[in-house]
Amino acid sequence: MRSAIQTGPTILIGYAYHLRLEATVGSFPEGARLTGHVRATAAAEEILASLTSEAGELLRVSDYALDLHIPAAATARMRPGSVVLDVVRRDVEPDLHLGFALEIPVILPVTRGLA
Numbered sequence: 091m092r093s094a095i096q097t098g099p100t101i102l103i104g105y106a107y108h109l110r111l112e113a114t115v116g117s118f119p120e121g122a123r124l125t126g127h128v129r130a131t132a133a134a135e136e137i138l139a140s141l142t143s144e145a146g147e148l149l150r151v152s153d154y155a156l157d158l159h160i161p162a163a164a165t166a167r168m169r170p171g172s173v174v175l176d177v178v179r180r181d182v183e184p185d186l187h188l189g190f191a192l193e194i195p196v197i198l199p200v201t202r203g204l205a
Contacts, residue, residue: 100196100197101160101194101195101197102198103165103197103198104162104165105162106159106165107160108157109157110151110157111155112154113155117153117154117188118150118154122150123143123181124143124150124178124179125148125180126148126176126177126178127139127141127176128140128175129174129175130169132174132191138167139164147159147161148177170196170198171195172195174191174192176188176190176191176192
């Protein structure tokens with residue numbers, strides 16, 4: 091797995107998070123069932139968020155683009171620092187890891203606790 095640093099939005103604890111992923115190959119075919127786990131580190135046991143295409147958190151835009159949505163309730167469980175996630179196709183046998191992992195910065199916003 092290659093490593094590359096890309097700029098993108100930071101997760102703000104307690105707020106919904108949105109990110110568009112773009113691939114150079116057709117990684118997101120129509121009908122693909124996708125799952126991704128968000129954890130504090132790759133070795134962490136606790137899953138901070140489980141994202142699926144069925145629930146709309148991993149939304150196919152095209153064969154080359156995927157929108158990632160982490161609900162505010164899930165980001166509220168995060169701590170300042172960073173989180174990691176990857177994505178697996180579950181509609182093929184065996185399940186297929188898509189070959190990328192993300193590390194996303196997480197910060198505590200100044201304006202918070204609004205209800």
